[in-house]
Amino acid sequence: xxxxxxxxxxxxxxxxxxxxxxxxxxxxxxxxxxxxxxxxxxxxxxxxxxxxxxxxxxxxxxxxxxxxxxxxxxxxxxxxxxxxxxxxxxxxxxxxxxxxxxxxxxxxxxxxxxxxxxxxxxxxxxxxxxxxxxxxxxxxxxxxxxxxxxxxxxxxxx
Numbered sequence: 829x830x831x832x833x834x835x836x837x838x839x840x841x842x843x844x845x846x847x848x849x850x851x852x853x854x855x856x857x858x859x860x861x862x863x864x865x866x867x868x869x870x871x872x873x874x875x876x877x878x879x880x881x882x883x884x885x886x887x888x889x890x891x892x893x894x895x896x897x898x899x900x901x902x903x904x905x906x907x908x909x910x911x912x913x914x915x916x917x918x919x920x921x922x923x924x925x926x927x928x929x930x931x932x933x934x935x936x937x938x939x940x941x942x943x944x945x946x947x948x949x950x951x952x953x954x955x956x957x958x959x960x961x962x963x964x965x966x967x968x969x970x971x972x973x974x975x976x977x978x979x980x981x982x983x984x985x986x
Contacts, residue, residue, distance in 0.1 A: 840877040844963040850904025858901040892936020900925035922964045
């Protein structure tokens with residue numbers, strides 16, 4: 829629910845959990861869980877930033893970022909699975925996932941607002957890069973701690 833408004837796109841923690849989901853649940857289960865999350869939000873459940881939900885969030889200024897979560901979580905999972913779930917490749921996977929979210933999000937924001945590419949990048953990507961780098965750095969030790977537990981106690985095999 830944490831949302832810090834800084835323009836048309838707020839600072840949120842959802843993308844942090846997308847990174848974790850791809851690494852911890854893998855490509856298939858991660859994709860399925862994010863699809864359910866997006867469906868719940870589209871149906872009006874208050875799961876999006878600021879405790880909101882509804883189709884308006886999907887088609888609003890942040891809708892592209894939400895749409896980018898699906899391919900991002902899948903690619904993060906695939907890269908992690910194919911590279912032996914090593915930390916360096918997990919970082920690469922999370923960077924790729926973040927880029928995918930930016931591609932979808934910035935493109936949709938531009939279409940919706942009609943801003944120039946420069947302005948769209950200035951409000952829809954550049955302010956978030958340092959925070960996303962911190963999220964990636966924070967995800968590494970969390971994944972290192974949780975991955976063995978999840979492997980041992982669940983059916984989420986990669």
